[in-house]
Amino acid sequence: MHVLVGAAAAVSLAASSLWEHPGLWAIAGAIVFVAFYVRAVIGFGSGLISVALLTLFFPIKEVVPVVLLLDLLGSVLLGAYDFREIHWPELGWLVPGSLLGLLVGAFILADSDAQDLTRFLGVFILAYVAYATLLKPERLPRLSLPWGVPLGTFGGIIGSLYGGGGPPIVAYLQMRHLDKRAFRATFQGIALTDNIVRGLMYFFLALLTGPLALGFLALAPASLLGLWAGNHLHLRINQKLFLRATLVVLAIVGIKYLV
Structure with a gap:
């Protein structure tokens, strides 16, 4: 692993570079698969996992724009799949x-x-x-809809700074007591907004380039496979297990930000 990390210092996430380093391409694909498997199961977490692990091998200035495109793809596909489950009142505030x-x-x-x-x-x-x-997640107090504004703002700030504002929004949706499909669907709506705005920012800042867009295409099949496999588990797990899985991922995120 140390040799791979050292060698990766000069490796780009552009498609041409991935084609020249099939071993690193396979590792990147495996990371993306796991990240989007988690995303399909609980509705979030793909950005955190992808960025944290891909930056061990590739420059962060390339990882973040590529992961943004992968997240955008995930948001569109999961949002479309669960479209009828979206809770629009929550999005109206978030x-x-x-x-x-x-x-x-x-x-x-x-x-x-x-x-x-x-x-x-x-x-x-x-x-x-x-x-x-x-308290147990199923017994959390129920927040009123207007709480979506401050928690959505907090999530937006975090998204702007670190590329993913999920935690405050996850807390809000959990305390709105949405079932697992509605939770996942509604989260995709806010994630899609975040992805589009940040994508435009990266484009105008010249962080999102043609070669990196091709790198996204090279990794897109792994994200699609992860979404497909994760969705099968999402449809089978019960609500209690779903709620606990979201807390586990949130705990990992919290520890990451402290460390």
């Missing part, structure tokens, strides 16, 4: 908050060191996980 948060996050990123916010996010996530675990 989307405006998320758009505001993406804007605020861009200013924070430009004008300050976001490390303190990273730690705060880690503490917030772990505190929520501990609270939900002690």
